[in-house]
Amino acid sequence: MKKKAIALGVLAGFLAIEAEAASTQMEVTSVQPLYKTVTRYENVPYTETVCYRYQQNSRGLLEKVVDNGFGSQEGMVGTAIGYGIGNEIGGGSGNEIAKVVGALIGNRIGNNINERKNVDHRTCEEVTNYTRQSFQESVVDGYNVSGTVNGLPVTVKRNYQPVVGDTITVNVRVW
Numbered sequence: 048m049k050k051k052a053i054a055l056g057v058l059a060g061f062l063a064i065e066a067e068a069a070s071t072q073m074e075v076t077s078v079q080p081l082y083k084t085v086t087r088y089e090n091v092p093y094t095e096t097v098c099y100r101y102q103q104n105s106r107g108l109l110e111k112v113v114d115n116g117f118g119s120q121e122g123m124v125g126t127a128i129g130y131g132i133g134n135e136i137g138g139g140s141g142n143e144i145a146k147v148v149g150a151l152i153g154n155r156i157g158n159n160i161n162e163r164k165n166v167d168h169r170t171c172e173e174v175t176n177y178t179r180q181s182f183q184e185s186v187v188d189g190y191n192v193s194g195t196v197n198g199l200p201v202t203v204k205r206n207y208q209p210v211v212g213d214t215i216t217v218n219v220r221v222w
Contacts (some may be wrong), residue, residue, distance in 0.1 A: 073194040073201060075213045081204070083188040090177040098171040119161035122154045129153020 059110020136142075192209055193202045196219060203217055 072214045073217045075209045077193045080187045082185045094186045099175045121157035121161040125153035126150045140193045142196020
């Protein structure tokens with residue numbers, strides 16, 4: 048019970064102090080901006096070279112089978128020639144390993160010829176892309192406004208910039 052009475056007494060004291068707050072006018076004698084640092088972002092352009100290689104578009108079923116199975120038409124011809132040479136080296140009828148190795152080597156040679164032939168089917172261009180970069184910037188966060196109230200120097204913070212000589216309203220509390 049005693050604690051409750053003390054708490055109510057302290058609360059009443061605070062309310063009495065707040066009751067003595069009043070608004071008054073102050074003539075502005077100086078204004079100083081307050082700054083804070085913020086992080087900002089910007090998109091910065093950069094240029095890079097991008098190259099494209101044009102490949103033959105296989106439209107028919109035969110072209111798709113040839114290009115997917117042998118890599119190119121030249122690869123298919125090289126496979127056939129290599130198989131024939133492997134068949135002759137292997138003695139005609141029995142040596143399957145010679146035929147397979149010949150076909151693989153012929154395929155690689157044919158695809159190399161195709162790649163050298165298609166080097167001219169490449170184009171490059173300069174492309175502008177953007178990257179996001181951050182930077183620090185100082186911005187005005189408010190203003191310290193100084194003046195005198197009842198002969199005492201006072202400084203208050205405002206979010207707008209008054210002009211020296213203006214009169215502004217300030218709240219005064221008596222303790």
